[in-house]
Amino acid sequence: MEYLLLFLTDGIMGYFLQGVGYLLGVFASVKRKITFREFVPMAALYGLVAFGIRKINVISFGFHTILIMIAIILLAVLLLKTPTFMTVVGILISSVAILVAEVINMAVLSGIFGYPAMMAILAGDGTIYGEINKAVAGIPTNLILLIIMFITYKLRMKPKKEHGSHGAIGTQVGTKNRDDTGNG
Numbered sequence: 001m002e003y004l005l006l007f008l009t010d011g012i013m014g015y016f017l018q019g020v021g022y023l024l025g026v027f028a029s030v031k032r033k034i035t036f037r038e039f040v041p042m043a044a045l046y047g048l049v050a051f052g053i054r055k056i057n058v059i060s061f062g063f064h065t066i067l068i069m070i071a072i073i074l075l076a077v078l079l080l081k082t083p084t085f086m087t088v089v090g091i092l093i094s095s096v097a098i099l100v101a102e103v104i105n106m107a108v109l110s111g112i113f114g115y116p117a118m119m120a121i122l123a124g125d126g127t128i129y130g131e132i133n134k135a136v137a138g139i140p141t142n143l144i145l146l147i148i149m150f151i152t153y154k155l156r157m158k159p160k161k162e163h164g165s166h167g168a169i170g171t172q173v174g175t176k177n178r179d180d181t182g183n184g
């Protein structure tokens with residue numbers, strides 16, 4: 001039962017949601033419409049890749065993050081056929097959003113529970129319950145990330161108003177000015 005709870009908190013509410021956040025960043029940067037058939041399996045794959053990379057114990061924490069970013073870029077470019085440069089931009093935007101979300105989450109949780117208690121939770125105690133507590137403490141980060149990235153996606157997908165299609169007095173360029181009778 002504990003492992004099911006760990007899977008729900010760390011796997012789904014952790015890595016899967018973070019995968020959704022990264023993927024929203026990629027889709028926003030390449031201005032790609034989200035389709036359920038494409039988006040959900042990719043977010044799940046991102047989550048699995050991130051989970052797998054994080055479980056490699058011989059790699060330091062910061063290097064895990066870089067490897068996850070590289071893996072996500074490769075997956076997007078190879079499987080989704082997204083342009084490399086804009087995919088990298090999307091991943092970098094998502095990474096900054098994760099950093100902002102983590103700062104907000106840590107500030108709030110430290111204010112509620114106290115900084116020493118939060119550090120003890122994040123350090124874990126080596127038990128499955130310690131891992132569950134750490135995963136639960138990270139859920140607000142991922143929810144904040146999703147809000148930030150959803151807003152980013154919506155703003156990027158918003159149709160832009162055309163500029164320059166009207167002349168100085170508001171008439172459309174390339175058409176004749178006509179009075180109410182139709183005579184120019």
